[in-house]
Amino acid sequence: MFRLTDFTYEGKTVFLRADLNSPVKDGKITSDARFRAVLPTIRYLLENGAKLVIATHQSRPYKEDYITTEEHAEILSKLLGKEVEYVEDIFGRLARERISSLRSGEAIILENLRFSAEEVFYKPLEECERTFLIRKLAPLIDYVVNDAFAAAHRSQPSLVGFARIKPMIMGKLMEKEVDALTRAYEKGEKPRVYVLGGAKVEDSLRVAENVLRMEKADLILTGGLVGHVFTLAKGFNLGDANIEFMARKGLLELVDWAERILDEFYPMIRTPVDFAIDYRGERLEVDLLSDEKRLFDEYPILDIGSRTIEKYREILLGAGTIVANGPMGVFEREEFALGTVEVFRAIGESKAFSVVGGGHSIASIYKYNIKGISHISTGGGAMLSFFAGEKLPVLEAFKISHRTFIQK
Template identity: 75%
Template sequence: MLKLTDFDYHGKTVLFRADLNSPMENGRITSDARFRAILPTLEYLLEHGAKVVVATHQGRPYSGDFSTTEEHARVLGELIGREVEYVEDIFGKYARERIRAMEPGEVLMLENLRFASEEVKYVPLEKSERSFLVRKLAEVIDLVVNDAFATAHRSAASLVGFARVKPLIPGFLMGREIGALKKAYESTEKPRVYVLGGAKVDDSLRVAENVLKSGRADVILTGGLVGHVFTLAKGYDLGDANIEFLSKRGLIELVDHAEKILDEFYPYVRTPVDFAVELDGERVEVDLLSDEKALFDRYPILDIGSRTVEKYAEILGNASIIVANGPMGVFEREEFALGTIGVFRAIGESRAFSIVGGGHSIAGIYLYGIEGISHISTGGGAMLEFFAGKELPLLRAFEVSAEHFGGKA
């Protein structure tokens, strides 16, 4: 891959593809975590005299958080202490004119990339580079720097389309992400513990299958809906209320896949021994083998229980490598954050090299002030795809660009 520090940026126009897709409420960004993550790269470019054109997406068409990037320009400007001009255009004549008029040290924010139809569809690099978005912006930029790790598993025009058109360079954040994931994935230190929670059950099953079959994991700890599916696959009854919920989410059909994993790796996949439900406004913990499990017929499971946290914490305390993605329950409600907090604190307190990813996981870490985790990844979906053994299109695009532009820095 090309290196950020190998290029001269003075007077050059850099398209900086970031992932500033952030939670929003009433048109305001409620978390600037992804903005702060890209600051080292942005500040490096500005210090070296670049003209920086920031490109990002926000939400999906017709979703509640689909908006312009005017607010993103405001937030980024406050963080770097200089104006970030919001341009209500992506690659049209107005955007190109504003880019041509830039001076070194200036920052411009393009409109939400997903306002362009080409960006919404995922197509291979060969098609992406022929997109209007790539061809038009290529007229007015010299280099492309990419720190959008959270979208590394997508093959969209702004992500992979410039690979053979302009040098495509990983930013500092991208370098840290790739380095941390490879360190965990390729490590031979044992024990290697994977904690799979949250709602991305299909992706988590593929991760579990890959790391167990390839001998890269020694123990899998499960929680959230991932834990529900594995618990059902082990033959336990989670009650009518929870089975109905999983059915509505289309997750019951994944129990067969979980059973196949257990057939081969049963001792290595741990599931919760107790769960928490809400009864009369209070948190009530129910042992999976007790008669009280009849409560599962009427009340949804909202968290793992205290005994499960204790068992998981003991395993995590002895780990050398920890990879975690997704919360253990509905952590947004304080009374049902016990599982997520307990597990993440155990990760932070362990001696292991640890990676935690996923938007909800990151939110939980910051919300409850959890410290000691080696690397907090900005990309949940990309991280899961990586540990599932899939080639990430953006990482491949970096390699293609290095092959094409190598020695041309």
């Protein structure tokens, strides 16, 4: 795959596909984390004389955070200390004329890519390269740099469509992500521990099945709704309140799959031994084997308990490699953030090479100032797809582009 240092950029027009899709409240962006993550690539290109065209998506049609990229331009301008001009167009005449008039060291950002219908659908590379976006912009562009790791599991025109038309190059963030995830998956020191939590149960089951079958993991620790599904699969009753909630979420349908994974890899999958509930306004911890578990009929489980935290902590401190995705409970409520925070603290304190991903995971790491984690991934869904052994369309596009242009 091509890296930034493989090319020179003086006077060249570079299309930079970033992922600046950010949380929005009351019409305003509330986090600049993804902007900061892509700054090294932007600075490198501008300092090396590129004419820079930045493109990103923001949310999906009809959602509250589906906004223009005007504020994205303002945030980037402040962080860079130089203007990034907002262009209210994607591939129409206004955009094409502005791209053609760019000077070396200048940067613009195009309108929200998902304002174009072509960018909303997932299509094979061959169809993506026939879209108007690709056909209109390709003649104006010398190189494509892709730094949108968080969208690497998607196949859309701006992400894969240029691969056989222009050299497609990994940005610094993409390179860092791929190197870190590959190291954990392919070369990780034993014992290799995966921590799977949060609400993306189906994705987590795919990861568990793949890393255990491919002998990439020695132990899996579970929490959140992933832990609930495996706990039910082990034959424990989580009470009416929790089972009804899981039924509404469609999670009970996944219990049979979790059972099959347990049948094959039982000793390697650990589930919580105690849980925390909100009992009359206070955190109450209930052992799974105690008579108090009757409270699960009325009160939803909101976190793992202290005994589970201690068991997980001991395992994590002795790990050689750790991969973690998703919180252990409802970390947004401070009294039920304990499991998530303490598990991530243990990961930070461990001497292991560690990779942590997922939006909620990252939020808790920053909120509680947790240090020592080797790599914090910007892409939860892409990271889960990677560890599930799936081919990520953007990574495949890099390979195709390398094969296409290395011969020229």
